[in-house]
Amino acid sequence: MEGVDHLAPERNKAQFDVDEMKIVWAGSRDVFEVSDRMARLVASDPAFRKDNRTMLGRKELFKNTLRKATYAWKRIIELRLNEQEAKQLRSYVDEPAFTDLHWGMFVPAIQGQGTDEQQQKWLPLAHKMQIIGCYAQTELGHGSNVQGLETTATFDPKTDEFVIHSPTLTSSKWWPGGLGKMSTHAVVYARLITNGQDHGVHGFIVQLRSLDDHLPLPGITVGDIGMKFGNGAYNTMDNGVLRFDHVRIPRNQMLMRSVLLLYLFLTPLLVSQVTREGKYVQSNVPRQLVYGTMVYVRQTIVADASTALSRAVCIATRYSAVRRQFGSHNGSPETQVIDYKTQQARLFPLLASAYAFRFVGEWLKWLYTDVTRRLQANDFSTLPEAHACTAGLKSLTTSATADGIEECRKLCGGHGYLCSSGLPELFAVYVPACTYEGDNIVLLLQVARHLMKTVSQLGSGKKPVGTTAYMGRVEHLMQCCCDVQKAEDWLRPNVVLEAFEARAARMSVACAKNLSQFTNQEQGFQELAADLVEAAVAHCQLIVVSKFLEKLQQDIPGKGVKQQLEVLCGVYSLFLLHKYQGDFLSTGCITPTQASLANEQLRSLYSQVRPNAIALVDAFNYTDHYLGSVLGRYDGNVYPNLYEEAWKDPLNDSVVPDGYHEYVRPMLKQQLRNARL
Amino acid sequence: MEGVDHLAPERNKAQFDVDEMKIVWAGSRDVFEVSDRMARLVASDPAFRKDNRTMLGRKELFKNTLRKATYAWKRIIELRLNEQEAKQLRSYVDEPAFTDLHWGMFVPAIQGQGTDEQQQKWLPLAHKMQIIGCYAQTELGHGSNVQGLETTATFDPKTDEFVIHSPTLTSSKWWPGGLGKMSTHAVVYARLITNGQDHGVHGFIVQLRSLDDHLPLPGITVGDIGMKFGNGAYNTMDNGVLRFDHVRIPRNQMLMRSVLLLYLFLTPLLVSQVTREGKYVQSNVPRQLVYGTMVYVRQTIVADASTALSRAVCIATRYSAVRRQFGSHNGSPETQVIDYKTQQARLFPLLASAYAFRFVGEWLKWLYTDVTRRLQANDFSTLPEAHACTAGLKSLTTSATADGIEECRKLCGGHGYLCSSGLPELFAVYVPACTYEGDNIVLLLQVARHLMKTVSQLGSGKKPVGTTAYMGRVEHLMQCCCDVQKAEDWLRPNVVLEAFEARAARMSVACAKNLSQFTNQEQGFQELAADLVEAAVAHCQLIVVSKFLEKLQQDIPGKGVKQQLEVLCGVYSLFLLHKYQGDFLSTGCITPTQASLANEQLRSLYSQVRPNAIALVDAFNYTDHYLGSVLGRYDGNVYPNLYEEAWKDPLNDSVVPDGYHEYVRPMLKQQLRNARL
Numbered sequence A, B: 001m002e003g004v005d006h007l008a009p010e011r012n013k014a015q016f017d018v019d020e021m022k023i024v025w026a027g028s029r030d031v032f033e034v035s036d037r038m039a040r041l042v043a044s045d046p047a048f049r050k051d052n053r054t055m056l057g058r059k060e061l062f063k064n065t066l067r068k069a070t071y072a073w074k075r076i077i078e079l080r081l082n083e084q085e086a087k088q089l090r091s092y093v094d095e096p097a098f099t100d101l102h103w104g105m106f107v108p109a110i111q112g113q114g115t116d117e118q119q120q121k122w123l124p125l126a127h128k129m130q131i132i133g134c135y136a137q138t139e140l141g142h143g144s145n146v147q148g149l150e151t152t153a154t155f156d157p158k159t160d161e162f163v164i165h166s167p168t169l170t171s172s173k174w175w176p177g178g179l180g181k182m183s184t185h186a187v188v189y190a191r192l193i194t195n196g197q198d199h200g201v202h203g204f205i206v207q208l209r210s211l212d213d214h215l216p217l218p219g220i221t222v223g224d225i226g227m228k229f230g231n232g233a234y235n236t237m238d239n240g241v242l243r244f245d246h247v248r249i250p251r252n253q254m255l256m257r258s259v260l261l262l263y264l265f266l267t268p269l270l271v272s273q274v275t276r277e278g279k280y281v282q283s284n285v286p287r288q289l290v291y292g293t294m295v296y297v298r299q300t301i302v303a304d305a306s307t308a309l310s311r312a313v314c315i316a317t318r319y320s321a322v323r324r325q326f327g328s329h330n331g332s333p334e335t336q337v338i339d340y341k342t343q344q345a346r347l348f349p350l351l352a353s354a355y356a357f358r359f360v361g362e363w364l365k366w367l368y369t370d371v372t373r374r375l376q377a378n379d380f381s382t383l384p385e386a387h388a389c390t391a392g393l394k395s396l397t398t399s400a401t402a403d404g405i406e407e408c409r410k411l412c413g414g415h416g417y418l419c420s421s422g423l424p425e426l427f428a429v430y431v432p433a434c435t436y437e438g439d440n441i442v443l444l445l446q447v448a449r450h451l452m453k454t455v456s457q458l459g460s461g462k463k464p465v466g467t468t469a470y471m472g473r474v475e476h477l478m479q480c481c482c483d484v485q486k487a488e489d490w491l492r493p494n495v496v497l498e499a500f501e502a503r504a505a506r507m508s509v510a511c512a513k514n515l516s517q518f519t520n521q522e523q524g525f526q527e528l529a530a531d532l533v534e535a536a537v538a539h540c541q542l543i544v545v546s547k548f549l550e551k552l553q554q555d556i557p558g559k560g561v562k563q564q565l566e567v568l569c570g571v572y573s574l575f576l577l578h579k580y581q582g583d584f585l586s587t588g589c590i591t592p593t594q595a596s597l598a599n600e601q602l603r604s605l606y607s608q609v610r611p612n613a614i615a616l617v618d619a620f621n622y623t624d625h626y627l628g629s630v631l632g633r634y635d636g637n638v639y640p641n642l643y644e645e646a647w648k649d650p651l652n653d654s655v656v657p658d659g660y661h662e663y664v665r666p667m668l669k670q671q672l673r674n675a676r677l
């Protein structure tokens, strides 16, 4: 059966031009072309094989990653790839490695917070990989609360040096990727102390290991923090622990300039100066500026969410078309499980979410350029809104993606539990996205704060901007009535949009009202936190829905492409409306009858997705290498390959397993006394 | 700090008698005593160490399990443990092993389906572990649809044998635990064929491996199906693949008697007879009888759900009391994260769910004896209801537990992602419970079928029984009005119960109404499947709530114990009411104002749980060994132990990691050409 496309009948059903959809998914023809080329490059090179990854012990796994990451770098140089290409190549290698943090956090931290001299000194070394850097912020005792970090950097005017020290066990750096075994340098965040005065948390460039023999420098204790969730997955990364015993660094290794701050930014870190005499000079950079880069980083996280979710959806969709169970009549083939309505009701909203997150991610790219442009013109007016919006979208999309991947795994029945399905590893490697770059609940609380502020300022004439602009129409939204009378009415974009706006506005206003009954606002906020989080979620869902609808306003070429996206947009919004109908009903935005009409319309949209489902996941353009899933194979030839894959397990190296003779045989022979237990 | 109880202040806050709660949790003083003794026995024996499990490669891991499982058996014999004790001991060893399927499926299958002679022949061998058995039903191509199995057992009257054969690739047995490497025998399910006629799926005892050298017998291909989700976790089990090439077994190895059927029970399998002449004789055992044991097996699954969930909750609760983040004023300690309302709103419903599942599991034990008693009296009237009820509860509790464990992991922030937190492995080993013993969605569809039947028979005078009895009051439930006027009204059991009954009844009736608009009922059922599943969930949640309320009708001794359980019952039901308020509102069971009063009451219940939270998880009586979590340590001494644990990772064996010299150093030295890539 080699070469047969078992999914060809499915592909023939598609009612749209898949190649054009690929361009829409990629964002542009150019991005598609690069991405496609890099994906094939990686897939065709046996050095990037990853199908054996989940069977390796930690050391072997890690060694393998060192080889791959270095080899990827070699290829990047040999092929003279540009930055965009290199990034794509690394992402298709699909294996967390120390280089991720080097390029993703260390280099940008220096670019953002280093002075010109600092950049001139460090960036060339980093760009050629003569040094390897990581980003050491989180400690054993503090992650979310960055201001609580305990590592100290005490200025010693006698030697013009900072003394970096870990005063407590909980001040040990803990989690930084690439730190455990590989980094030669780190950007370390520590409390700056001059003349006995604590100036809060600042960044410092610290060398950790010798460039000669890779041994930790004096005063430095460093190692790996141990196994993490899943086989393979994030265990290719050396997340590390680091302690300083009075380690001295020159004064010029404090990061002394900044408009940018890359990480965690729940509260902005400080970037200031210390003079030769030990005088602390507060930066005159407006505090808001540091939010700029958060917008950037979070935008990439949202894009990554759509990638991860689409991979899982691609696997589950293809397998659901291959898998048949029940429903055979008189010897006819059984029903493809994708034809069961319950399967559709679980799978298609995730398919729609993948597209929705893609488009909101695309919009965030625009938002970033807009924010940057405004900053350069000293216009800070949209920053708090942009900050809240990206915080919320990071939280919303990563939570939905983590849950969605696991749902895709369950959609594959028993076989989804095998590593060869690719789904367990996809889940395990993805879930920390809900925690890093800001814990998702902590982020939603920030969104809620912004919403409460927006509501409280409504009276004052301050016009809400950007994604909160709808709040400006609060009076209308508080009393408007949904006019849906038949199921198809739910296909009208304005009807959907207004329902989501009304729901979000009413939930925020209700929270604000409840808050106003507390004399102590902060105490009220703490007390009502769970409700506030729900209001924040409603607001964020509105953003995603509205950006999907906006996308559909654009000219989208290709036969049937726009129609498919309209169907998916309908699925996404009506699915949310159904899932959260409690919100819509309790705030009186819609009636129970309208809710049930929405559900009816949703069902009919599922039927419209059905014939296009395989083509809609083909449009992601993933290679079998990247998917890494026997269940998600492009050709649908699942069973022979599952069977073959099984035999590769190390347990199958021998017919009689290790341990049988020592332990089990004596038991079977009723001679347990002879067992070497 | 050795020996200090960091959680002592929390324990002092408790307002109830923890020791008495331990008895309630265990079910009885006797069960508590055995369970406590076995837990300590395992915990104190270094042979049962498991803290290094997640770091081992597959072979080492598996060998280790062979040792532990055999050693456990040795101890069981040495200590002359009775069945209950042995079961507890095995469960505290806390590592899936081939012995699970031997005792849990193979032995019961023979007990249930074997004739007296078969039992006399096989059970003594199995009981002494002179043979090792597994349960081989699922195939590569068929899991849920047992009737679609393809393996054949063709009777050859010439030799008085069955010929067991795998005619297709998809007929390969696939998944049975213990099959891959260990089992000497299996109960194999195959299509019985006599005289060219297919009589459907039946069970056969088949020897797989030689008892001399453990090699597979002629005609048998067998191996492990490869790595599964997670490190450690279920990879200690040799789930296997098995193919038959015309393997012959004597006629008397067909299982020829049955009132019991243990597994998968989506549709009952047949147990009949084949005579010497090859005549097929249908069993005269009433078909319903086979449901009896499903009730038994599923009851243990529900009990296991409460165990798994309570472990995760115990870890997350203790760590939430240890972890502090934000909120320090003038040097005061930061806020314990358990004091954040969002943390409470995520954690406490799971704590309440663990208790709720415990009690419903206990009730299922009663249901099983009740069903058995009735069967013996030829009363089949409650069987369909009992079957639907257990199917639904299996689905509800395993889904909630799988999601709950992952939520507990997220509640621990970054550190929850470390294997040393115990949570990743707990999740990975638990999730297949949503799939095996009946896919959770397929089960809910069965519940829905039963509900639709119940509704359709309401007019006919047939009185609904057991957990569907409330349907008998459907007229009242369709029009009753909730009379809650203030938050505290939601503490009245009858108010809560009626709201849940009305919701469930109205959702079922609405589905039935929609169904009636289809001319083809089956087509209607398929089309409305997603709504039907929601109605089934509503029904199952009602069962859990009502059994919790019934439990509170009992006399429960111990200072404050009953009060705590009342609070937890309130949390469980009002949390559901809030989460599913869309159901309650759309069916008009409650008003938006009442929904918001419920939410208010829920918040105040959280405050009541707070001081008792640690004591409520102490009541599970888990040893640190069993929890296997640094974050969940009884003494709360988290940080030094996390730190110590890290250094045990194999990557920390050497300062400079394997692979550095070959790959990374050449890169740093800009001599990539020298790298051995």
Ligand SMILES: Cc1cc2nc3c(=O)[nH]c(=O)nc-3n(C[C@H](O)[C@H](O)[C@H](O)COP(=O)(O)OP(=O)(O)OC[C@H]3O[C@@H](n4cnc5c(N)ncnc54)[C@H](O)[C@@H]3O)c2cc1C
Binding pocket: A101, A135, A136, A137, A138, A141, A142, A143, A144, A145, A174, A175, A176, A177, A234, A239, A264, A432, A435, A436, A437, A438, A439, A440, A441, A442, A445, B323, B325, B326, B337, B340, B342, B343, B410, B411, B412, B413, B414, B415, B417
């Ligand atoms: C795979 C991975 C890679 C990482 N890589 C890096 C890296 O390269 N460099 C680096 O510096 N760090 C890194 N980190 C650390 C990461 O940034 C932190 O784990 C993250 O910020 C969460 O902080 P925490 O662990 O302190 O969570 P905690 O804040 O301790 O969260 C615990 C619980 O408390 C709750 N909570 C906390 N504060 C509040 C509040 N104010 N209100 C309500 N609830 C609250 C949270 O919601 C959560 O439920 C990494 C982590 C992981 C898992």
Ligand SMILES: Cc1cc2nc3c(=O)[nH]c(=O)nc-3n(C[C@H](O)[C@H](O)[C@H](O)COP(=O)(O)OP(=O)(O)OC[C@H]3O[C@@H](n4cnc5c(N)ncnc54)[C@H](O)[C@@H]3O)c2cc1C
Binding pocket: A323, A325, A326, A337, A340, A341, A342, A343, A410, A411, A412, A413, A414, A415, A417, B101, B135, B136, B137, B138, B141, B142, B143, B144, B145, B174, B175, B176, B177, B234, B239, B264, B432, B435, B436, B437, B438, B439, B440, B441, B442, B445
């Ligand atoms: C860890 C583990 C251990 C196991 N141990 C054993 C063992 O010891 N012995 C043994 O024999 N087997 C064992 N199994 C197999 C297990 O019983 C099956 O995997 C399980 O029954 C699910 O069947 P499936 O894999 O065919 O799922 P499928 O039925 O293929 O499910 C795929 C999807 O289709 C959907 N679906 C299927 N039918 C319908 C329908 N009619 N309507 C709507 N949706 C439908 C499901 O909801 C699911 O989303 C084990 C499995 C696992 C994961």
